[in-house]
Each structure stands twice: as C-alpha cells, then as structure tokens.
Amino acid sequence: MKRILILFLYILSGICVESFAQTLYNDSLNWIKANQELKSANYQQACSLYMELDKDMDTIYTEINSKKIEDLRKVYSINEVQLQKNMVQSKILELIAWIGITFIVLFIAFFFYIKKQNKRLIHSQEALNRAKGLAEESIRNKSLFLSNMSHEIKTPLNALSGFSEVLTMPGIDEATRQQCNDIIQLNSELLLKLLNDVIDISCLNVTNMKFNIKPCEVVELCQNVITTLGAIKQTEASISFETGLTSLELETDADRLQQMLINLLVNATKFTKQGSIVLRVEKIDDNTAQFSVTDTGCGIPLEKQGHIFERFEKLNEKAQGTGLGLSICLLIIKRLGGSIRIDSQYTDGARFVFVHPLKQEARS
Incomplete structure (x- = not known):
C-alpha cells in the first residue's frame, strides 16, 4: 500500500x-x-x-x-x-x-x-x-x-399780423377796432401759452427742479379758475364748479395746481361745443383730495385712452393745441405725489380724475 x-x-x-x-x-x-x-x-x-x-x-x-x-x-x-x-x-x-x-x-x-x-x-x-x-x-x-410748432405758431402769428394791419387802416369804427383788439389779445395769449408749455415740458423733466410747496385753499382756487375761464371761453358749453366742501387746505404748489386745472378745462372746451363742463373737488379720506373735470363732449375712444398722456398726442390733429397739455399735467401731479387717469367708465363725454395728497411727504 x-x-x-x-x-x-x-x-x-x-x-x-x-x-x-x-x-x-x-x-x-x-x-x-x-x-x-x-x-x-x-x-x-x-x-x-x-x-x-x-x-x-x-x-x-x-x-x-x-x-x-x-x-x-x-x-x-x-x-x-x-x-x-x-x-x-x-x-x-x-x-x-x-x-x-x-x-x-x-x-x-x-x-x-x-x-x-x-x-x-x-x-x-x-x-x-x-x-x-x-x-x-x-x-x-x-x-x-x-x-405742431409750425402749425401752432403760424396760426396766431397770421392772426396777429392780419388784424394789426386792420387796426392801422383809416376809417374803421370802434366796434371793429375792439373786435380786432380782442382777437389780437387772444392770439397773444395762445402764443404765450404755447411757449409756457414748451418750457414746462423741458423743465419738468429735471429731477432737481424745486416746487414752491405751501398750504393752499383749493376751493377758492377752483372758483377763481372757473371765473377766469368763463370770461375767455370759446364754447357755448357752461363751465361750473361743484363741491360739498366749504374749504379744503392742502400742501401744494398753487401755480402748478392752477396750471393743471386750466389745462384740463381748456382741453375740455376744445371738444365740448355745447352741454356742460364741470370741475369737482372732494375729500375722499383723511390724506387725499380728488379733483375731476367732466364734460359732455365727443369723448375719447378707448384705443386712444392709453396714449392720451403721451407728449404731442392729440385727439384731433386739426384742433388747436400742441398735444403737451395732458403730458404736463401728468408730470406735475407725479411731482406733487398724486396720480391722474381718464375715467373709462364714463361714456357721455370725457372725465379726467386726479388725486392729490393733503400733506406732502418729506423728500430728500
């Protein structure tokens, strides 16, 4: 093994x-x-x-x-x-x-x-x-x-030139002379307003521009604006002021606020030949006042309402004006701490509404 x-x-x-x-x-x-x-x-x-x-x-x-x-x-x-x-x-x-x-x-x-x-x-x-x-x-x-400037300047200048020449003609009666004088005065004011609008639209863009803010009694200011426009209006529509307030004081630049109101009312007279134009002011709360200008004119089409506050925007290209008035209003109310809009619900004409604070906030 x-x-x-x-x-x-x-x-x-x-x-x-x-x-x-x-x-x-x-x-x-x-x-x-x-x-x-x-x-x-x-x-x-x-x-x-x-x-x-x-x-x-x-x-x-x-x-x-x-x-x-x-x-x-x-x-x-x-x-x-x-x-x-x-x-x-x-x-x-x-x-x-x-x-x-x-x-x-x-x-x-x-x-x-x-x-x-x-x-x-x-x-x-x-x-x-x-x-x-x-x-x-x-x-x-x-x-x-x-x-716009070419058209807007040419129209009043032609009127000034033509009616000034009529004033120098011998043998005209006093009524004709007064009528010529009124027309010359009106066109002089149109030229002055045109220049003021151009100056405003350039100056209001400067951020360091100072407003003269102080207390202002706006009920009295609105009454004065209506009185002034009633004397120079070129429309058969009535211009009136309505408010439930006896007085309302707010901090603002009175000249700029008056300029806004005049621009809105003059704009209304251009498109309201008959009917009424109403300026209203009311206090909507303890901090805010609301102004509105309502007319019974032709109104503003919805497709143009979004652009109406842009510069040189005109509802009627043949109408007198530069298209700067509403854009100036927008710039002014923004600087005063408020806002402006067109009331799209109102269909019997046009209604512009802007709000203004009663007290201005401190700004650096």
Missing part, C-alpha cells in the same frame, strides 16, 4: 515512472533482505537495510516536494503577473473614470457659461431694442414737435 501511494505521488508530481520503477525494484530487494536478516536475528544488518530504505524514501519525498515547490512557484509567478495586469487595468479604468468625470464637469461648466453668456446677450439685445425704440420715439417726437 505504501508503495502504491508513493507511485501515485510520483505520477501527480510528474516524476519519471521508469526511474520510480527502478527505485521500487531495488527497495523491494532490500526489503526482502531486511526481513530475512530480521528473521535470522541479524539485527545490525537488518537495521542497516531499513535505514537505506528510509533514505530512499526521503529521497523520493524530497523529489516530490521539490517538484511541488517548483509547480507552486510557477503558479505564483503566473498569479503575480495576473495580479499586476489586473492592477494596471484597474488604474486604467480609474484614470478613464476621472477623465470622464472631468469631462462631465467641464461640459456642465461650459453649458452654464454659454447659458450665462446667452442671457447677457439677450439682455444686451433687449437694452439695444429699448434704446432703438427710444431713439425712434425721440425722432418721432421731434418730427411731431416741429410739425
């Missing part, structure tokens, strides 16, 4: 079988001799033979172990190469992963950069479009201004 086990180990270890058979034959002879010597009581010779057998077994085991060790070394060498290969592959995969992550981060950063640049470009384009629109509006306003 022991020899079969040794043969099996030889075969597994790859040692030559022929060499093993020779060794096995020699050992068998020695084994027989040793047993014979042991039976013959020749113990020394038997011990010598057994020791030689043991030596042969050690040799066989040594060869087997050497072969095994060599095989293990080869296997280890192969595993080490495979391990190094795996490590290299792992490092390559890790490098590829880092490159991929870096690329993704760069792509995201580039995407947001392009998005930010696009937003800036869009904002720049919008600013450019706004500037272009303002420039076009400025050119349009300039053209309208020159056109």
